[in-house]
Amino acid sequence: MSDPITRCGLVTLAGRPNVGKSTLLNRLVGQKISITSARAQTTRHRLLGIKTTSHVQAIYVDTPGLHKDNKGMMNRHLNRVAGASLQGVDCIVLLIAASGWTKEDEHPLQLLAKQHIPVILAINKLDQLKDRGRLLPLMEQSGRKMAFADIVPVSARTGTNVDDLEKTILKYLPEQPPLYPADQVTDRGxxxxxxxxxxxxxxxxxxxxxxxxxxxxxxxxxxxxxxxxxxxxxxxxxxxxxxxxxxxxxxxxxxxxxxxxxxxxxxxxxxxxxxxxxxxxxxxxxxxxxxxxxxxxxxx
Ligand SMILES: Nc1nc2c(ncn2[C@@H]2O[C@H](COP(=O)(O)OP(=O)(O)OP(=O)(O)O)[C@@H](O)[C@H]2O)c(=O)[nH]1
Ligand SMILES: [Mg+2]
Missing domain, CATH: 3.30.300.20 (K homology (KH) domain)
Structure with a gap:
């Protein structure tokens, strides 16, 4: 018989629209759960992707992109759902793209700076970065924006370095038994x-x-x-x-x-x-x- 699961926790994937949160959730869980597209604001609901291995259960929370536009009820709905997912979790992964910080990334950053939850920065779309020499300066620049728990470059699309990100995330999961059965991959029907x-x-x-x-x-x-x-x-x-x-x-x-x-x-x-x-x-x-x-x- 294998040992019981010792770690389990909630991890929110946050960031501006279109940065790759849902693609990363699918990649981390190892199967398609959340829909993705090249258009901003594809995700409209909070959705869990659950990954259970022999000793760990990571519960990833996919969220709508955080954006400043609060015009119209749908925009307010998206920001409310995304904002609520930043609370009561064990760790947050903030995504930006490897092309660099944009104005749109500043809003999620400001919201996270107010939280007392460890934030890991995932620099996504690494496969699109032509000049690898730009990565180190970007990581240094990022470190000055906020005291990130860690900074990990990844490509959600190709899977590059996602296992490193996963290992980093696992450090922040508390010791407790699993919340979901081992074969459950999402909370959605x-x-x-x-x-x-x-x-x-x-x-x-x-x-x-x-x-x-x-x-x-x-x-x-x-x-x-x-x-x-x-x-x-x-x-x-x-x-x-x-x-x-x-x-x-x-x-x-x-x-x-x-x-x-x-x-x-x-x-x-x-x-x-x-x-x-x-x-x-x-x-x-x-x-x-x-x-x-x-x-x-x-x-x-
Ligand atoms: N080249 C590349 N494209 C990526 C990567 N990750 C995501 N994408 C693409 O970026 C686009 C947006 O991806 P999504 O996962 O839908 O982004 P999201 O952050 O969930 O977007 P919203 O739900 O709208 O907030 C899609 O076309 C993805 O294929 C990556 O690592 N590399
Ligand atoms: Mg999405």
């Missing part, structure tokens, strides 16, 4: 994950305002004869956004559906049948009641 995989394709496939005007709800999620049957509604804010999403002869919606279905098959390890509908819910992203009904609550 399959319906939530399925809706996110549809939203991911919209963030990856559409320009301008469409991704931000979109929410997804799952109407049906059932297993029959080894196949998962999923019906999802894509909500948009205005009538004019519907034809953009659907495309000529339904082609664009079909692409979203195919890609989301393949991602679901991978995630749920079974055959998936997916039906998508596009509907209008006027102004949902700036209406508190509608936001709640679509799952955007303070805790999430």
């Amino acid at each position: 399959e319906r939530f994950l399925a809706a996110e995989l549809v939203r991911e394709q919209i963030f990856r496939g559409f320009q301008q305002e469409v991704p931000y005007a979109t929410a997804v709800s799952i109407e049906q999620f059932k297993r029959a004869k080894g196949t998962l049957h999923v019906e999802a509604t894509i909500w948009v804010e205005r009538e004019g956004q519907k034809p953009i999403l659907i495309g000529k002869d339904g082609q664009r919606l079909k692409t979203v559906g195919t890609r989301a279905r393949l991602a679901m098959q991978k995630m749920f390890a079974r055959k998936v049948h997916l039906n998508l509908w596009v509907k209008v819910r006027e102004g949902w992203s700036d209406n508190e009641r509608l936001l709640r009904s679509l799952g955007y609550t303070d805790e999430n």
